[in-house]
Amino acid sequence: MAATLTLLKLPFLPQKPSNSQSKLRITSSKQYHLPNPNEESNPHHKIFIQTIDRLNSASIPLATLAFPFIFDSQDALAVNGELGLLEGRTAALIHPLVMGGLFFYTLWAGYLGWQWRRVRTVQDEINELKKEVKPIAVTPDGSSPAADLLPQSPVESKIKQLTEERKELVKGQYRDRHFNAGSILLAFGVLESVAGGFNTWFRTGKLFPGPHLYAGAAITVLWAAAAALVPPMQKGNDTARSLHIALNALNVLLFVSQIPTGFDIVLKVFEFTKWP
Structure with a gap:
């Protein structure tokens, strides 16, 4: 079953025009139950909100640590000097x-x-x-008197x-x-x-x-x-x-x-x- 996770408009993520949405599609044969932040009755709601707050307060932009190929061309990280020296x-x-x-x-x-x-x-x-x-003839005792005389x-x-x-x-x-x-x-x-x-x-x-x-x-x-x-x-x-x-x-x-x-x-x- 395919589940669609909409990336939140976090301050450290590159933003698109308001008339478009950046989506990351996850496809698997298993079912994934994603918490809905709009449902107060959802038992995962509180944990979800706390996680988002921690991401927003991170001192290092987590987007710079993600692999670029998970974004499409409009999500390019390198825009307007966001990556500084890089x-x-x-x-x-x-x-x-x-x-x-x-x-x-x-x-x-x-x-x-x-x-x-x-x-x-x-x-x-x-x-x-x-x-x-070519082998050189030797005497029974193993010596070769002629060897020293031959060039x-x-x-x-x-x-x-x-x-x-x-x-x-x-x-x-x-x-x-x-x-x-x-x-x-x-x-x-x-x-x-x-x-x-x-x-x-x-x-x-x-x-x-x-x-x-x-x-x-x-x-x-x-x-x-x-x-x-x-x-x-x-x-x-x-x-x-x-x-x-x-x-x-x-x-x-x-x-x-x-x-x-x-x-x-x-x-x-x-x-x-x-x-x-």
Whole structure:
């Protein structure tokens, strides 16, 4: 049974013209018995009135704590500076600044990941080269007098070079550094992606579907998908590793595509907002 709850005209809620009503419709298979404030005989009347009085006297507007999507476009919270700093230029510029930093941090995380991959691939190269080294005859006691007299072959020289390179790469601890960088990127990236959408809502009362919004949503999804591949990667799954690299490469391309659209949005922020 559908029940309709009419939002009261509280002081802290955005008001509409007098000829319209703001309604929140709740639909369920169960029956909801809502107290009628106009019925003095209703046993819940007193509790209902006390609750409304407490909401009206709240020091923090509860409307600012509600999710914007429960209102329609005419109920937008961001009107006439009701949200203060959240509608100002300072809050609007946080998103482009943070995302700009995360773009360069993405490149850094990619470099760390490539270096960690190099640690593994160098070892594979060494193992393949060792198969090409010809065995040297040894005496029954295990010594090889001729080994010291023979010049080092090109294959052995390459093995020595790669071994030294791998030792230096291992000292860089790229595995742990890449994992930490990816975790930070995932956490702050998802947080700021969502915060950017909310900031647009706070300032304008709506979102603007377009290349910037679509690319931002795709980047957020790719962050999550790439992170989900970490467990199989840790078990040595090469397919997961290749897919992880491909997703992050696509992520970087999408990030680059957002630079011109993001710059246009920043110009509009300076045009339509004021400090702070």
